[in-house]
Amino acid sequence: MINEKVELLLNQQVTHELYSAQLYLSMSSWFSAKNLDGFAKWYYVQAYEEKAHSMIIYNYIIKAGGRALIEPIKAPPHDWDSVLDVLNETIKHEEYVTSLIYNIVDVARQEKDFKVDQFFQWFIDEQVEEEDNANKNKGRFEAMGMDGKALYLLDQEMGARVYTPPVLLTTLEAE
Numbered sequence: 001m002i003n004e005k006v007e008l009l010l011n012q013q014v015t016h017e018l019y020s021a022q023l024y025l026s027m028s029s030w031f032s033a034k035n036l037d038g039f040a041k042w043y044y045v046q047a048y049e050e051k052a053h054s055m056i057i058y059n060y061i062i063k064a065g066g067r068a069l070i071e072p073i074k075a076p077p078h079d080w081d082s083v084l085d086v087l088n089e090t091i092k093h094e095e096y097v098t099s100l101i102y103n104i105v106d107v108a109r110q111e112k113d114f115k116v117d118q119f120f121q122w123f124i125d126e127q128v129e130e131e132d133n134a135n136k137n138k139g140r141f142e143a144m145g146m147d148g149k150a151l152y153l154l155d156q157e158m159g160a161r162v163y164t165p166p167v168l169l170t171t172l173e174a175e
């Protein structure tokens with residue numbers, strides 16, 4: 001049993017998370033075109049993470065007895081002015097996603113859907129990490145500067161990121 005208002009918001013969040021995946025894949029492609037393969041890898045992994053977020057919510061809707069309604073995903077931008085522009089947009093986007101998650105928890109509490117309230121505490125923690133990652137990437141970029149060698153080193157560090165599916169998703173899929 002899932003509250004109707006909350007179910008609508010969860011369905012919308014599935015689409016928001018899929019849009020995040022599209023946005024980060026587009027950013028990954030932009031970095032690839034600039035031969036910044038490490039940044040491209042980082043954003044490629046991030047696209048997988050966002051897809052995982054959407055699948056977690058999708059699984060939750062199904063398991064709570066709701067109906068997941070799959071909606072179109074709008075096209076992301078394809079071009080940015082600079083690396084800093086991408087990093088800033090990432091921060092802005094994650095702050096927006098955090099506000100969406102807060103709204104879900106807020107409405108779940110109003111509607112006394114305490115299961116969703118509890119379940120979404122994972123997403124609140126996840127958003128702390130997502131915002132922190134986005135801010136750290138910008139901070140490191142600014143600290144190292146645009147100098148070619150520093151950018152090369154930072155690009156190599158970014159490329160070390162590896163995708164690991166969230167335990168919550170593998171648990172939900174195994175249930």
Ligand code: FEO
Nearest residue numbers: 017050053097130
């Ligand atoms: Fe799914 Fe980047 O938040």
